[in-house]
Amino acid sequence: MIRNYLKTAWRNIVNNKFYATINVAGLTVGLVVGIFMLLWVQDELSFDKANTNADKIYKVGIVGGTGISKQIFNNIIAPVATFAKSEVPEVKDAVRIMALGDAPFKYKDKVFIEPDFAFVDPSYFTVFDFPLIKGDKRHPFQDNSSVVITASTAKKYFGDEDPIGKVVMMGQDQQAKVTGVIADYPANSSFKYHIMMPTSMYNYQGYVKNKRTYDNKSFVSSMDGDWSQFGFQTYLLLKSDVNMAALEKKLQAIHERNKPEDAPVPYLTQPLLQMHLYKADGTDGGFSTVRTFGIVALMILIIACINYVNLSTARSMLRAKEVSMRKIIGADKFQLFMQFMVETAFLFVISAVFAFVLMFVLLPYFNQFSGKQITFSLTNYNIWLCIVATLLGTLAASSIYPAILLSSFEPLKALKGKVTVGIGNVAFRRILVVTQFAVSIVLIIGTLVIGNQLKFIRNKNLGYDKENIISVSMRQDMKDHFEVVKNELLKNPGVLAITRAGRNIVTDGSSTGDSDWDGKPANSNMWFNQIYADKDLIPFFKMKITEGSNFKGVVADSAHFLINETAVKEMGLKDPVGKRLRVQTITGTIIGVVKDFHFNTIHKKIEPAVFQYNPNYCWNLYIKTTGKDAQKAIASTQGLWKQYNNDVPFTYAFLDETYAKLYTTEQKQGSLFNLFSAIAIVISCLGLFGLATYSAQVKTREIGIRKVLGASVGKIIALLASEFMVLIIIAIVIAMPLAWFAMQGWLQDFAYKINITWGVFIIASVGATLIALATISIQSIKAALANPVKSLKNE
């Protein structure tokens, strides 16, 4: 039986190469894109799931600040974990991670800057599934100067030699002995630390060896006694069925008991499994993008299925005679149903084979484009599950309706050529075409809106100048010789100005809630973004002082503050200049107000900021060049770097590129959407082309008669095209509000955004209409020009 089905299926394809090609092409493209996108979605959703305890691990955060400065701190103080473990019964274990990043490590003559360096608690290796593959599992660190590395890091430093017991140099003088190796992290792990030392080492360096005087009132002798330094990612491994709200209260109580002046300091927990796609407060942190991509993937698959359904039901009219005869001869409904299912499945297998070949070829590009590391290895169960589910789902969606339709033809009527299903069926096909185009148009509008917002970001006046600026993160020696470095660099004719700051101007930096000022409202818990500066920073970045004056570069400036306009507003100050302000240990005077500028991504509203004059904390060197002399400036900076920090490789960045990198996600979304809408429209047009061909075929006789009766070619084209143009117009009408809502949602994520204008809708509509019209016209013109005598004979 099956053999017979397959034989018929094959002959059907061979006899109708045109339809088969359109169907296979549409399905193949749809499958490739759909599966790739679903793989991406699946990968995004799988983050950190590999951990056995994943559902019992929570990250601890603190809510700080009020008003516009309200924010969540993911890095908290060290003692909370220790207290929680001993005092809170729900807590089984705790892990702290202090990621410092960019630590220089040396082994023999190899030097690496390790961005993924961190101090971790030994529990890091057991709470998470990061067991040691070499070394003593129970004691990952033997002492303070032990280090655990990943397998690939071991390879990088030691080649094929046994890494255990090898000693690397951290920085200038700290020895670190490798006592453990863990497997490389899976690509879908949120944790990517490749070199880890124990937190006890951090404690030794920061509190024992060098007494920390950060807390103004007393010297702190251990990190577990330091209630001021927010720097530890803290994860708790909990027992089952924990009341999270109660737990948060307990953590808050611990904090407030030990540091009453911080009260109230609400605590917050976030499930490990939500970390990748949600922000700490549970708001969207990427999930909506994943959802959008998932929906778009399904839409593209649906469009591809619609093509198949449309074409095969259209053709079913031509097969009515065959189906009737089979019934009369004795086929029952189920047998016919199976026959058509097999036919679809057959075409599907062909498409799937093509799709696999294409995916295999395109996988490296996909990985590069998406930043994933997906491989089609046989062991990756999830990937195959995703692929098989997509194939089966698509197969079911495109096979069942045509099979039911065809198998339920009434044999007699079909035999006489009076297929009454025709009419209802045509309406159904129209709905499908409208759906296809509506989806395509939504995607086109999406592409345009994303493009416009990206342009808006690029051209937005940030309130400071970021063009032709090179930034270099100095190390100790160079920083201590800043004046010499500055003078050397300024000798370079391409270098226009030099300044330094405590943070990278375009991104997040440190902030503090430890502040006080004249007239501070009792309930205010406002946080300042801290910007350490020297006197050249404001003019260098062409920022504006709206009131008061800039730093003068004198010693007294260390007790002077500049604040931004938002800070003035949030602090509730009338005449800020001259007012007293304390920030952490420094009490001084506000000497000026800086016009607001975007020191963060424009996803965020501008927050309060304070400029503090403290050249000693200014690790960032900024060099303004003429642009064309940038390379020379870099070369001479590198020369100076070698002079001071020869042990560490020289790195630099262009500020405008750093800024652009803040929006790589959006940029990627933009180009992906370009691609998706192009593919959606191509698949839809394939289907439309097929339908137009069919329609012209069916109407060959009608066209012939009309021509004999004297209709012009133009009139006939209009007759054929108008049928489809109505559908496109309906699609446009449906697509516009959908796209508006969807894109409004996307823009929600930006504090500063464009308005969606009519222009976007018009461009998308006209574009889609023209493409559709062109597609239909090819067939219509052919039909209209055909010799009527021939087409009449054909019948």
Add this chain to the structure above:
Amino acid sequence: MIKITNLEKFYRTEEVETIALNKLTMEVNTGEFVAIMGPSGCGKSTLLNILGMLDDPDEGSYMFNGIEIAHFNERKRADLRKHNIGFVFQSFNLIDELTVFENVELPLIYTGVSSADRVKRVEEVLDKMQIMHRRNHYPQQLSGGQQQRVAIARAVVNKPKLILADEPTGNLDSSNGNDVMELLTDLNEQGTTIIMVTHSEHDARYSHRIIRLLDGQTVMENIMV
């Protein structure tokens, strides 16, 4: 074998109602060869389709082998049909995508005959219809007479008790037409009941009995001698 009483069939369109069969009563016995004649539009095909269970009557009774089937649903009718009835049409209605062999084999596939048995039985009928040498040709490659022989082969391969033929010679020249009539006569002599619609008095003479219809009613029965 067949006994219909007061059979009625209407066709309703938006404006008109056509009475295709009007209280028709007739009987056909096992082993008979009956010809149905009458002017165009008198309801011959309608009657044949109801007898063949492709269509159901609106009123009246249809006993087939002693079972009342007028109100059978489609599935039951289909089941009864595939084991008992073979069809031959004026326009052959072979399936273009299948070869001669496959066309004839199809009814056996649908009734679930094993593959080895199928080959044997198909070859047997093709032999009998003298079309064996064309077994691997497609219908388009055959003459009208050959196509009709294939269609008859397909109708009889399942050894049906009843063959319904709607103007089987209508598209054939007289020599091919006579061949087809000989084949039907042979089948009838081997025990198959045959009901044939025809416009040709010549063809009707092959039958035992002629039923003449007018406006959906029997007007006359001629017994052939």
